[in-house]
Amino acid sequence: MQDDIYILWNDIVESIKQEYLSEEQSYPWILGFSGGKDSTVVAHALFEALLSLPPSKRKREVHIVSNDTLVESPLVVAHLERSQDALRNAAQSWSLPITVATTRPPVDKTFWTLLIGKGYPSPNQTMRWCTDRLKIGPTSQYILDRVSALGAAIILLGVRSDESESRRNNINKWKNLHESNLQPHPELTGAFIYRPIVSLTTEDVWEVLGTFAPPWGGSHNGLIQLYRDAEGGECPVVLSKAEAPGCGTASSRFGCWTCTVVEKDKSLQGFVDSGNHEYKPLIEFRDWLKQIRNNPEYRSVERRNGLVTFDVSGKHIPGPFTIQARQMILEKLFETQKAFGGSPLISKEEIDLIKSTWAQELAKKGQ
DSSP: OHHHHHHHHHHHHHHHHHHHTOSSOOOOEEEEOOSSHHHHHHHHHHHHHHHTSOGGGOOSOEEEEEEOOSOBOHHHHHHHHHHHHHHHHHHHHTTOSEEEEEEOOOGGGSHHIIIIISOOOOOOSSOOHHIIIIIIHHHHHHHHHHHHHHSOEEEEOOOOTTSOHHHHHHHHHSOOOTTOSEEEOSSSTTEEEEOTTTTOOHHHHHHHHHHSOOTTSSOSHHHHHHHHHHTSOBOOOOOSTTTGGGTTBTTBOBSBTTOOSSSSOHHHHHHHHTTOGGGHHHHHHHHHHHHHTTOGGGBOSSOTTSOOEEOTTSOEEOOSBOHHHHHHHHHHHHHHHHHHOSSOSSOHHHHHHHHHHHHHHHHHTTO
16 A cells, blocks of 8 residues: 555656656746645645756746735744745755745735725625635736746646545536646636646545655645644635635635635634634634624615615615724724734735725715
8 A cells, every 4th residue: 555655656746747848838837836735745746856857857937826815824824934935945955947936915905905995795605705806816917927928827736636526527627638738727818727636535645745755855744733733624726716616615724814705714713722722813803704794784875886786686785894894893903913913914004005995985975
């Protein structure tokens, strides 16, 4: 059984090496790296593949790109930053053609700017405005910039058929090009998807992480412990609306600490239960934010466009949070920050833009 994992792993590394050396094209590779188990396995195999090649063959650019929504679980952010530093230092030491980068939403599209500034109601299953603005937009722009500069780009994703039925259906929906490991991205023109570990089971992934030490040094023990403490999985790298349902589900919960799409944040609760009690104020804030979402006392009658709207059944559709509610949410966030005591939960730039948005809105209403 132990020999099986060595054979499987060697096959994965060899297939990545051969794809990297493809004479059909030399477009840059962009690895969507969340720091979770699947993307870590892809990064590990990628490093092994490149290190097995002579320097003269390492001509294709590789970008290892992570997305920071600016409301990620602080403990997960710390793990991701450690991982990125290790990848960056190793790439520099071995002169590998690897760039490690992080994408973030612009200040006018952050979670707090939209929710507290413009009054967007807390995201839920039917109105998940956060995924597109915080995740898809910033990373898609990074990819499109490479496509624009070099004609095309290839996205490496750690997606696996074994993850879930919905993931398997989505993978099966998009077939590879004839005699190729690549498939056109459904929404990003000029981008292609490469899924090097699509056939691995979850058991395979854990066995790889437990058996092989990462080429950048240390071990995968910190990542393994993170999963044990969190009692869940990571929110996946999301690059299209078709994949958006994977963001904010009960089975994928290394995500935003503010996520009100899920009923209960099992991941953050898992960290608290594991002894990280400083995260309790974050859970309490998230639960409160979810609780007040549909309270008519905190919602405007009109939509942001000034119209009063109703659904097909004649039920009134409330507008954004009122200015007073937004002020209350900001004060509550400040209290949460004080109780948490860790890294800032909101930036000064966001606060300034929020207050400017309020002032413009009030002036427009003549108040």
